[in-house]
Amino acid sequence: MARPLDHAKRADLLAAVVRYIADHGLAELSLRPLAAELGTSSRMLIHYFTTKEELLVQALATQRPEMETLFADIADAAALRARLWDFWQANTAGAGQTSVRVMLQVLGAACAPRSPYVEYADAAIGTFVAALTEGLRATAVEHPEVVATLLVSGLRGILQDRLVTGDVDRTDRAARRLIEQNVV
Structure with missing residues (x-):
């Protein structure tokens, strides 16, 4: 039994x-x-x-936050910029940084042929892009899915840069600029 x-x-x-x-x-x-x-x-x-x-x-x-609701109550570009910055800060320190470190490893492993992580990685990225796309619709940005993809991929790259280099100031400035230039 x-x-x-x-x-x-x-x-x-x-x-x-x-x-x-x-x-x-x-x-x-x-x-x-x-x-x-x-x-x-x-x-x-x-x-x-x-x-x-x-x-x-x-x-x-x-470890994955409830992405579906993360940007659901966004009313304008200023609120979305603030929420993205809060999300950035939450994922660059403490337990958030641990989750990001693991997630980046899984995303890398998902690139290998016949990886068992492809489905999970695809769903994780898709969920984040879809949630951010909905948040961007409240800002009337053109091509919200394209901008969401740019933000998700860009922030992920900057997070990886930060974990590898440890350069907090430069990566914070880069993340802030990416957010400010794309959420208008």
């Missing part, structure tokens, strides 16, 4: 997996060292999540 899932333990494992990936990286991730660090076994991880890829996708899902 299969052991029932302990949902609190499962949630704790997902949070710990995100921290582990942020600290150790995704490229060489193996279940045994991960399980040892989490104080469990690879068998238990498979019991809870079926596959390593499913474990990672579920861990990432716990």
